[in-house]
Amino acid sequence: MRQDSLRQREQRTGWWLVAPALLFLILIYAYPIARSIGLSLFSQNLGTELQPVFTGLSNYSRMAVDGRFWQSLGNTTLFTVLSVLLELLLGLGIALVLNRSFRGRGVVRTIALLPWALPTALIATTWTWIFNDQFGVWNDLLLRLGLIQTGVNWLGDPNWALWTVIAADVWKTTPFIAILLLAGLQSIPADLYEAHAIDGATAWQSFWQITLPLLLPQILIASLFRFAQAFGIFDLIQVMTGGGPGGATETVSIYIYATIMRYLDFGYGAALVVVTFVILSLAVALAAWGLTRLRAAHNLGDSR
Amino acid sequence: MAKLSLRNLNKTFAPQVVPLKDLSLEVEDGEFLTLLGPSGCGKSTTLRLIAGLEQPTQGEIWIGDRDVTQQPPGDRNIAMVFQSYALYPHMSVYDNMASGLRLKRMPATEIHHRIDEVSQFLGLDGLMQRKPGQLSGGQRQRVALARALVRRPDVFLLDEPLSNLDALLREQVRAELKQIFADQPTPIVYVTHDQTEAMTLSTRVAVLNEGLLQQLDSPKRIYTRPANRFVASFIGSPQMNLLSLPCQGEYALLGRYKVPLPQPIRLPEVVLGIRPEHLRLARPGETLALALQGQVMLVENLGMSDLLSIQIENTPYWLRALLSPDQSWADRQISLMLPSESLHWFDPQTGDRLF
Numbered sequence: 001m002r003q004d005s006l007r008q009r010e011q012r013t014g015w016w017l018v019a020p021a022l023l024f025l026i027l028i029y030a031y032p033i034a035r036s037i038g039l040s041l042f043s044q045n046l047g048t049e050l051q052p053v054f055t056g057l058s059n060y061s062r063m064a065v066d067g068r069f070w071q072s073l074g075n076t077t078l079f080t081v082l083s084v085l086l087e088l089l090l091g092l093g094i095a096l097v098l099n100r101s102f103r104g105r106g107v108v109r110t111i112a113l114l115p116w117a118l119p120t121a122l123i124a125t126t127w128t129w130i131f132n133d134q135f136g137v138w139n140d141l142l143l144r145l146g147l148i149q150t151g152v153n154w155l156g157d158p159n160w161a162l163w164t165v166i167a168a169d170v171w172k173t174t175p176f177i178a179i180l181l182l183a184g185l186q187s188i189p190a191d192l193y194e195a196h197a198i199d200g201a202t203a204w205q206s207f208w209q210i211t212l213p214l215l216l217p218q219i220l221i222a223s224l225f226r227f228a229q230a231f232g233i234f235d236l237i238q239v240m241t242g243g244g245p246g247g248a249t250e251t252v253s254i255y256i257y258a259t260i261m262r263y264l265d266f267g268y269g270a271a272l273v274v275v276t277f278v279i280l281s282l283a284v285a286l287a288a289w290g291l292t293r294l295r296a297a298h299n300l301g302d303s304r
Numbered sequence: 305m306a307k308l309s310l311r312n313l314n315k316t317f318a319p320q321v322v323p324l325k326d327l328s329l330e331v332e333d334g335e336f337l338t339l340l341g342p343s344g345c346g347k348s349t350t351l352r353l354i355a356g357l358e359q360p361t362q363g364e365i366w367i368g369d370r371d372v373t374q375q376p377p378g379d380r381n382i383a384m385v386f387q388s389y390a391l392y393p394h395m396s397v398y399d400n401m402a403s404g405l406r407l408k409r410m411p412a413t414e415i416h417h418r419i420d421e422v423s424q425f426l427g428l429d430g431l432m433q434r435k436p437g438q439l440s441g442g443q444r445q446r447v448a449l450a451r452a453l454v455r456r457p458d459v460f461l462l463d464e465p466l467s468n469l470d471a472l473l474r475e476q477v478r479a480e481l482k483q484i485f486a487d488q489p490t491p492i493v494y495v496t497h498d499q500t501e502a503m504t505l506s507t508r509v510a511v512l513n514e515g516l517l518q519q520l521d522s523p524k525r526i527y528t529r530p531a532n533r534f535v536a537s538f539i540g541s542p543q544m545n546l547l548s549l550p551c552q553g554e555y556a557l558l559g560r561y562k563v564p565l566p567q568p569i570r571l572p573e574v575v576l577g578i579r580p581e582h583l584r585l586a587r588p589g590e591t592l593a594l595a596l597q598g599q600v601m602l603v604e605n606l607g608m609s610d611l612l613s614i615q616i617e618n619t620p621y622w623l624r625a626l627l628s629p630d631q632s633w634a635d636r637q638i639s640l641m642l643p644s645e646s647l648h649w650f651d652p653q654t655g656d657r658l659f
């Protein structure tokens with residue numbers, strides 16, 4: 001009895017303590033989202049002289065037949081899946097190398113983290129120059145190796161443009177994943193590998209049966225982070241291609257930006273925001289659910 | 305099956321770090337050999353060399369008629385129980401035990417059969433689907449042991465497997481270990497720095513210090529005839545009394561008391577050793593001339609006996625004696641006898657046993 005009332009009092013105090021933070025969260029997150037949902041039910045564009053006119057779900061039905069929207073969604077998905085996948089693979093490789101002790105490991109680790117620390121706009125500009133058709137290093141390299149005869153306009157070619165932004169993004173973000181996975185690797189005790197080796201396992205078998213399963217939580221967390229980030233990609237692409245050529249690299253964020261800032265179509269822009277928000281929330285919820293399941297399967301943390 | 309032999313093993317990590325200088329020993333089938341020594345004396349290193357987790361700088365390791373020195377750990381058919389147990393945290397108890405067998409591509413029915421047998425024997429039946437994180441320390445220890453047993457290896461290696469258990473459980477598991485390994489027809493090498501474990505479990509004990517073998521003998525002889533001063537002081541608790549005494553041919557001088565030597569020697573000094581449990585009170589009839597008079601300076605109650613620190617009259621020498629706690633010893637003047645059959649004599653220079 002007494003304990004219960006004590007608990008209740010603690011809870012009441014707790015609510016008071018989180019109230020300010022809660023208020024800020026509501027103002028900063030909940031309000032804009034609610035406002036976007038509201039706005040998405042109106043037409044507010046140059047046609048309505050920027051006055052809001054209630055049109056129900058018409059923005060959403062327009063979206064269903066908007067080819068440009070679907071193309072941008074496809075681009076976004078492709079960009080997200082490919083870049084996160086490549087980053088995971090490369091990041092894991094780098095983490096495995098960095099996990100070995102060798103002379104100068106600390107220096108290599110610091111250098112490896114540098115791309116992550118640089119501003120995206122800077123990186124984007126640099127990569128734009130690297131892929132430049134006349135003065136770019138990449139073309140120069142391929143020409144010298146004799147792999148191409150004339151310079152390719154990587155950023156201007158609809159078949160290549162998406163790959164160039166993926167390359168830039170992978171270069172920038174792989175270190176982040178590598179460091180995250182390295183922390184995971186370092187938490188795996190060496191004697192597990194020794195026991196496994198005595199049992200007759202090869203390095204390859206140890207990788208699949210020990211490293212990967214024990215690293216899965218970190219891999220999931222990294223993917224979750226990166227997925228959310230990559231799905232909303234804006235700055236890198238805006239600087240490198242602006243969504244071009246011909247919409248070949250236009251992601252949802254860029255399309256929304258253009259809709260609102262260039263075409264001043266606020267109602268439709270809001271509807272686009274809402275849909276993107278829902279897709280992202282679903283994906284994140286799914287990943288978080290997977291993570292909890294995994295934690296439960298790994299049961300109650302560590303035995304060691 | 306196969307005997308294990310180590311031939312002139314040396315492991316040098318760096319010029320200054322040589323945990324193993326030169327070790328040769330043989331472990332027969334069914335023999336339980338304990339490596340005993342203070343921290344850092346190279347016990348774990350020896351075990352890791354046998355397992356193949358480290359490469360020896362010099363020397364050879366043979367299992368039966370196989371030279372395994374260059375073989376990777378997986379090819380040696382050895383099972384090892386780690387101090388930390390090294391259970392795979394993401395696998396169930398069953399999978400932990402099955403892992404090594406699956407790596408050898410053993411058919412599932414045979415795996416099941418072996419695991420059944422061992423888990424029943426160790427009382428792990430109900431735990432097979434649990435993860436290591438859901439087990440108590442004692443249960444984990446047992447799973448680690450079971451994982452080694454199902455392998456039916458040529459050699460068992462155990463590195464301080466009891467050190468993570470509390471005192472009570474340790475005693476119980478120690479007894480179980482003795483039973484389990486009594487039936488194993490293979491060499492067993494057990495590492496510990498706990499002399500009780502070494503004494504109770506082993507058929508033979510190898511005492512190591514600074515990478516060198518000090519003595520390799522049965523537990524009993526290690527206790528009754530320590531080969532040198534180091535073994536004498538390391539084995540036995542409370543520690544053996546060791547006194548450096550001036551020597552006069554047939555006698556060593558302990559103050560005014562002459563302790564007869566078994567044989568005359570020509571050394572200026574000699575080290576006399578006597579265990580606290582072998583010192584006894586002089587009985588009323590015995591010649592007081594042969595008894596050491598001393599003053600009790602400190603009494604420590606150990607439960608079944610009192611540990612007395614005694615200063616011998618008119619000398620700088622101290623002796624510690626275990627005496628029955630049925631009377632109060634504090635500040636008393638007592639007479640002690642040195643039973644000649646319980647005396648150990650060592651060379652003060654080399655530390656070697658003289659007689």
Ligand SMILES: Nc1ncnc2c1ncn2[C@@H]1O[C@H](COP(=O)(O)OP(=O)(O)OP(=O)(O)O)[C@@H](O)[C@H]1O
Nearest residue numbers: 317321322323342343344345346347348349350497
């Ligand atoms: N990988 C290594 N590199 C350098 N030195 C090492 C390495 N492994 C062990 N040593 C050194 O070798 C010596 C013996 O180590 P070892 O682990 O064999 O001791 P131990 O007898 O098992 O001691 P403990 O009872 O504390 O476990 C120690 O001085 C240790 O610092």
Ligand SMILES: [Mg+2]
Nearest residue numbers: 347348349463
């Ligand atoms: Mg050790």
